[in-house]
Amino acid sequence: MKKYLKWRNTWSLGIDAIDLHHQQIAVMFNNIVEIYLDSTKQAAETDQQSCLMHRLLVEFNEKVRKHFCDEEELMQQANYPGRIEHAREHLMLLAELKHYLKNIEDELDLINLNTLKSLKAWFISHIMNSDKKFAEHLHMQSNNTQYNMCHIPEKQRNAV
Numbered sequence: 001m002k003k004y005l006k007w008r009n010t011w012s013l014g015i016d017a018i019d020l021h022h023q024q025i026a027v028m029f030n031n032i033v034e035i036y037l038d039s040t041k042q043a044a045e046t047d048q049q050s051c052l053m054h055r056l057l058v059e060f061n062e063k064v065r066k067h068f069c070d071e072e073e074l075m076q077q078a079n080y081p082g083r084i085e086h087a088r089e090h091l092m093l094l095a096e097l098k099h100y101l102k103n104i105e106d107e108l109d110l111i112n113l114n115t116l117k118s119l120k121a122w123f124i125s126h127i128m129n130s131d132k133k134f135a136e137h138l139h140m141q142s143n144n145t146q147y148n149m150c151h152i153p154e155k156q157r158n159a160v
């Protein structure tokens with residue numbers, strides 16, 4: 001699929017820690033796409049591929065969940081008025097990811113191209129709309145630099 005989640009500068013929110021998370025999420029997503037593409041080159045997915053896919057999805061899920069927690073904490077600190085609605089979008093995606101994982105664990109369904117496309121579309125749309133709105137709010141606050149660097153522990157900022 002040529003539509004990998006390739007980072008674009010227009011997605012940048014100007015909040016270092018969050019931008020880094022988004023870039024890390026894009027890298028993890030691309031790894032999942034690569035495994036998916038490899039598996040489509042054969043008649044059937046090997047056990048090794050499905051194990052790897054499952055592991056990558058578990059890690060992806062965990063990374064996204066932590067990232068959402070950090071974003072929501074920043075929203076709370078910044079007293080962002082749209083935080084409940086924004087957090088609801090996060091919850092919906094987490095429920096979707098949980099559903100994909102459960103299906104894979106129950107061997108009901110494997111990840112497919114439509115799932116990957118819809119995940120990709122969700123992330124771009126969420127960053128460009130909801131996250132950008134929040135970033136605008138944060139930037140309007142005069143002391144926003146304290147959110148920029150201090151909140152998220154360094155270990156977590158750099159971990160993929």
Ligand SMILES: [Fe+2]
Pocket residue numbers: 071086090126130131
């Ligand atoms: Fe968000």
